[in-house]
Amino acid sequence: MRYMMTYDLMEATRNANQWLGATAQSFASYPGVSMMPNPMFNWLASWGKVTERTFQRMVVKPDWGIRTVTCADGRDHLVDIQTVVEEPFGNLIYFKVPGRDIQPRKVLLVAPMSGHYATLLRSTVASLLPDCELYVTDWHNARDIPASKGKFDVEDYTLYLVEFMRHLGPDTHVIAVCQPAPLTLAATAYLAEQDPDAQPLSLTLIGGPIDPDATPTEVTDFGRRVTMGQLEETAIQRVGFKYPGVGRMVYPGLLQLSSFISMNSERHADAFSGQIQREMRGEAGEHDAHNRFYDEYLAVMDMTAEFYLSTVERIFKNGEVAKNEFVVDGHHVDIGKITNVAVKTVEGANDDISAPGQCIAALDLCTGLPDSMKASHVEPGAGHYGIFAGRAWRDNIRPLVIEFMNANSTKPARKSKAARPANRNVAAAS
Template sequence: MLYAMYEMGRAAMTPWRAAVNAGRNAALSPMNPFFETPAARTWAAAAEVFERASRAYNRPDWMIEAAEIGGSRVPVSPETIFETPWMELTWFRREAGAMKAATGGKAQPKLLLVAPMSGHYATLLRGTVEAFLPDFEVFITEWKNARAVPLSDGRFDLNDYVDHVIDALHVLGPQTHVAAVCQPGPLVLAATAVMADNDDPCTPASMTHMGSPIDARRSPTVPNVLAMQRPLSWFHDNLVHTVPAPYPGALRRVYPGFLQLMSFMNMNWDRHVDAHWSFFEHLVDGDGDSAEKHREFYDEYLAVMDLSEEFYIQTVDEVFQQFTLARGKMMHRGQRVRPQAITKTALMTVEGENDDISGIGQTQAAHDLCENIPEEMRLDHVQDGVGHYGVFNGRRFREEIAPCMKGFMRSHWDEKADLKARPDFAALIR
């Protein structure tokens, strides 16, 4: 019922948004004799703030058209090379001729970025992708909005997520590096452990966990405490709702993206209010550059997706209440997940000093669980001065974290083994 009411409310705002837009256009029209006055600019600014606050944001585009490699501009195009009803595996294809000229034909390692399925689209990692494009063959998991997946395509739970990570690694072949950003950390670790236990030749060469709740008992943050304070039934009864028509996933039970967004924003409500007030002032003052930066950030931040009921409830239960991976009790398809089985995959952890989502120590816990990885194949990096978002985006990430990750991955990459079994990705494009 809540989901349907939300959609009805959004639909009811449509004529108001149209009217406000018309008024904004009139205020800024050169035919309006007052269009350059402070009153007209103030009205237009207020109208844009209202329109943007009341609109529905769709999945953003990648907006990555080129990368600077070896002093040359190399065209880039996102291509799907593997797809299921729940995920697209995207390859950031760099134009072959330009790459050869820029690198002299020298091979580069493969990197699989596992994006979080936590309410935002994979495009939230645009900056992460851009940082690695000059030096790596980059791939990313793009999870699909649960409300767009018909009931006939079945359920999606933690086991399915782990299977998808394993499938993606099989598509990319041996000697792939994998990086889990936030939420997927425990599941990428589980996938790697299962592959190692089964002597899978595509077990990743290295895995990097970035701001991940590997053991959410350590330095619990506000979201961790809230998850532990309420019984699992509360989450099911209050946060899971039914997708209404006419969405393709109508009647599917989901954790709606708009509820997740409200949770995110309530954690830093004052900051968001200040940001929108500053946006209003920038518009009135004619500061186009600052206003555009605001638009770019919130176009991404406010675009959210739904999560399937089973995935969401199991995540709360296993990751934030039962801590099954950290306690050695996690199972995958009847097989116990044993991080101690990992011996040949290098391990790096990245944490932010001011992370208010995954506290210090939660990601580092991976080192304790993977007890049989040799010491020379480990690296722990705590980045000073950054919060959760800064772990995978922003200046500190580009200048300090990404170079550290690149060096670690390259030091644990067998180039000959990689090239010997590397697939022809161009042939896989769909």
């Protein structure tokens, strides 16, 4: 019960600020106030509207907002999001497009569990949907999972990926974005040993910390500075009485958000000040650039304490994946056992979260894979989010990923060293 009070205090503070915003907007928008032509009331109403929306979004899971997709036939088709595998800590969902031909590429998009919902990849999903049969990992908010469901750490995460890959079958292309890259690589290696026939056709790792020490960043430096005891003492709390996961130890989303914002506090302050001014001038809209960004950015989810702590300790501090020492369910996962799954890495030249060098380290770990099945790409001028969203992704990276999947649409004989083209950005030539 030690940390339950602080969890409830954070929620009460958030709720109070949402109420203050709503109250200010209601008071300053009252018709009688218009009899006093003072710009203060216009500012107060605008402040209240922005404040209420801001604090409300912190506890709301965003909608995917992908209702239609334009396909090769030139027609708009409805998108039906279906749950195909349901588990306590995360589901496998399928973006079904009724009325169109089955696409030749079946893709599993592994979303990060790093404080935000899978909807953070909304633009990535929308860009892949016209050409792929798309499946996405939809992780659950830990506060909503009863403590009776047990733990969830990096090993459980890896086993979930193994289950999802087995369900989809060997004709699948896997794309992992950011945080899950090392665990997706480990899950593929696990299948290579335990169930070779279930391995995917290809694996694309985008901006993931395979070897965090390859190129240190502020994130890796933080992981080195703090001890596990300090992290557990300052970051971990128990879910309060309001949610189904009452009593579960978590790294709260609201606490994560405070650290996100503190890293760029001046920029965020300027953004909200500007939005209040736009509200005052009547220039703000429900789906303007500010609201589109912050509706997603502010929507945070709790992570289980064991997942957060094991990620920091085993992936960043101990570098178990980077050293090929990762263990899942008592079994040492040897990444060198991957022999017939094409692997591609994508990095952003200006990525300050997972810097260039961290992700491409995966190719050196795949000692059993011929160079013809390895590929890499570094996107000039792209930051972390740019390599899976925005113009850099749409114009440059996505076509390379599609090309890579097309080039590896069939699986060669196991352990075959026969050369075949992976894509034009072959790692051996880079």
